[in-house]
Amino acid sequence: MVRIKTQQAVGTALAISSLLALAACSDPGATAATAPSSASAATAGGKTFNLTPEQNRVKVTVDAAAAALVPEAIKADGKLTVVATGGTAPLSLFATDNKTLIGSEVDIAYAVGETLGLEVEVLPVAWADWPLGVESGKYEAVLSNVTVTEARKEKFDFASYRNDLLGFYAKTDSSIGEIKEAKDVAGKRIIVGSGTNQEAILVRWDEENKAKGLAPVEFQYYDDDSASTLALQSGRADLTFGPNAGAAYKAAKDGKTKEVGTLNGGWPLTAEIAFTTQKGNGLAVAAQAALNTIIGDGSYAEILDRWGLSSEAIQKSELNPPGLPKK
Template sequence: MARFAAKTGLTAALVATTLLGLAACSDPGATAATGPGSTSSSASAASKQFNLSPEQDRIKVEVDSAAAAQVPDAIKADGKLTVVTTGGTPPLSLFASDNKTLIGSEVDIAYAVGGTLGLEVEVLPVAWADWPLGVESGKYEAVLSNVTVTEARKEKFDFATYRNDLLGFYAKSDSDISQVKEAKDVAGKRIIVGSGTNQEAILVRWDKENKKNGLEPVDFQYYDDDSASQLALQSGRADLTFGPNASAAYKAAQDGKTKQVGTVDGGWPLKAEIAFTTKKGNGLAVAARTALNKLIKDGNYGKILDRWGLSSEAIPASELNPAGLPKK
């Protein structure tokens, strides 16, 4: 069994690396993920079947003349929208069962935006560390890879938002825990969280508040891998997991073994949003925002998120360069 460690309160941070991963401000490939084609035969009757084949039968969209008119001439020239994503993070972007075709919610959004703009779409895999230079240099027109809007990134990139950046609390599907909304709801709970992550920092602050108010402390639990953490949850050694919502929502929908009992903004106490990210000043983000708002209005946006189990992260409207998370 994988090495296990636990702590209560504010003991020293563990060295253990965790696959529960960082929130969306960083490489989405760091989050825990279920591999392509891994739908379990033991999934519960409540499980959702995801299409992980190369033949995706994506949502059909129509060209919107107003959005297409906003596409910069430099991109109209070849009629192609080249988008990059990192892959490896279901349900955001992953490789299909053929291990070469990129699929996922980010990929679907890319095709839907491109189609609405009247452009041919090409989605390419790229390492997280490589997208900033690639987009800034013009090698790629956009990145859709769980990129959170930050004030630091706004110095080099423009953003059209398309999803809330959420962290999620998940419990075993038959757990008595039904809601986690604030600090008092985690008092005395045994919670699996990633060491050194945004979510751990939030939980530490909540725990301090609870102890100040005379409530029971959180039992912080850390695991070396996702399989061990899920075993702990299912066996009753832990009450909750707390991490990036997208991967946890996908897993819950896929196997029916866990349920969402609460979400928190990824930048808590500040709002955080995921965005279609382009080179600053090239005008593409303006067109992307118009396309996204068309997709939201006609319902295709909602269908895409629902297709991948991400309806809880939907936004009512796309915004251009909203306030981002502050510089650290």
């Protein structure tokens, strides 16, 4: 079902409590399309995704200098236990056996652990369960689209590995040009998630446009992804605006949409996704070193390209980078 917000109602959306707080990533499974579990691979637009348990992951080599930074408590059993939430293609999802976790976050976890000379175990957890699990030391890290925030930095350490992006997507044959700033969305019919950071950004852009006499945005809201897809493909909507990772995967998988612009998820600030560890135990330092090793040798780029996420690559991992501010 579609709900089209009137111009007056859009104005009330300015009461959304905090643009930056909303950017601080909740469960990614709530907003991104999931991959089919009934096929071993999905192909379209020249892109093939291996969805089987046999992943043939990108090979990495041990970096002795980075491995030397691993805390003794983790070296003791030689294992790095990482958690991910699953259910969000291409970040982390279940393979065709419905039990093996795969995806870009899983590949990064293996690449970091193996670069550090550790055995890697990736476990599925509910989004609500990872903070206590990592803080208590039950799990050594979480890779599940976790955005760095100043509030989270009080309890966790971070090594960044991906830009947090939102994406504008149109039909493949759309004549819409690049979306970079407020004026580019004037008069467009845009599908967006209610109560999300992307809606708050779009509301601000729309108010800016209306103040300049430009045509308002028509906000469209759908209850499920299939209805949203049908609206875009049938021409009832011009654009979708939401988390880039899931949209990029979908575009590569079915070839029916194209990216026409990206925006940092923390706009107007910068938000980064990071390898998240217990505060002060030293693992984030080792993870940062490992991430910079795989960035330098090209294996990081291979992993992101494998899952259609090259646009979200970073040039260098940062330890505890500036996070989105507290409310």
